[in-house]
Amino acid sequence: MPNIRFTEKPLSDWMRGEAADSEIVISSRVRIARNLQHLPFPILATNQQSEEALQRLTDILQYDDLGRFGTFHTLKISELDEIDKQVLVEKHLISPNLANESRNGAVLISDDESVSVMINEEDHLRIQCLYPGCQVREAWERATVIDDAFEAHVDYAFDDRRGFLTSCPTNVGTGMRASVMMHLPALVMTHQINRILSAVSQVGLTVRGIYGEGSEAVGNLFQVSNQITLGQTEAEIIENLHGVVLQIIEHERSARERLMNESMLRITDRVMRSFGILSYAAVLESKEAAQRLSDVRLGVDLGILERPSTAAMNELNVMTQPGFLQKSFGDKMNTGERDMYRAKLIRQKLGTTL
């Protein structure tokens, strides 16, 4: 049986840390894509070739280089059941792509789940580092050291002119995607979000929903990341992203302040209603749960509510996802059952009993 401790608890240890600006920035992530020389990319690799890539990359665990980032556990995707895979996606430890399509796919996860290394995803190697709050620089610093640890033992596909060669042309060069997940309810409420998002896209950044490509922003959560990977240094990309995120934080803060000054009663009412519904509803659809959780998070940040804590909110965001619900209550469920268990789980978490 594979070690599936990572799917048992909703909140990764790294998420518990207190961090700067964490009332607005939930987490920072840096992912770097690398490939082995002389092997086709996973999309074309034969079973034997992808097995070879897996072997060569997991062999690196026997060296000490990665040890300082904790003990790593190897999970082979083919050995996981559907629900465990889904939970790993919901915790952002693997991508939906690795869960669904990968041949000889695997993930190496550090003890505290702050580092996850995907093997045979779109590229042979995808190193991902996660930090709470706005710590995109720190995430890059760690990712680059882990990158060096791998490179000490394998030859990467690298070209003087094009940089690190990746399967998709959108990742070539640095192979780096840095992203910051932000909770921006006040900018949404004051209808400023579209203006800000379009400004962001002017400076080589992009905004997506929380589960990456092709998903919508649920619960006012937005992921801001770099679009360009060629022609800029990693430091430039990180500084650009960091600078823009700081500005968005400022805009969100002043929008919150204005809401509190101009419509405190309305906001308080909205927060309290959402808290009431989460506390006593018997059925909750995922979209409504995400929206109500966003209101409650805002209420705690604004001092309207004393609880739940930020950690508890982060936990609820993961726990109310379909995969985790099925994991907690056992068995596959249809949508209706999930909506019922979602409501039950939130009531339990908020300590409401009737």
Next chain:
Amino acid sequence: MLCQECNKRPATLHFTKIVNGEKTEFHICETCAKEKGEMIPGTPNGFSIHSLLSGMLDFESSTKSQSPGHSGPQNLQCKDCGMTYAQFSKLGRFGCPSCYQYFDSRLDPLFKRVHGSTSHVGKVPVRTGGRLKVKRQIDDLKKEMQQHIVQEEFESAAELRDQIRKLEKEMIEE
């Protein structure tokens, strides 16, 4: 408005597709959109970055390959993994690291459009990238030397010239 595909469900997706300047409007329901694969961002099985890229690459080939006397880019093939440029345009992904070399003549416009740039200036592999690091160092020194020359600071320029020569010699000896 009813979905133009099934004529049963209400159309919830409305979009305009422009192919070679020809404009077509679509009004379809989500179920039919999923089946047809004509999806928009924000939905599962959505319109992916790869399909977008593939559209750009097709455009590339249809405009440039018509010039007489040039073999079309569709004839390009990677000798390592066997992927053809036509396959690459369809998939929007390379087959192996060597594809970059075999399709090189076609890549600058693509990278320019996606990244606004065609050359890497970032991190270099620690163990195998030593040569490139020295090359970059030499380029930086040359730029600095030029500045000194413009400002008629010939002594400093000569010092830099010696440093450059030393580095170039080391590179050749390697």
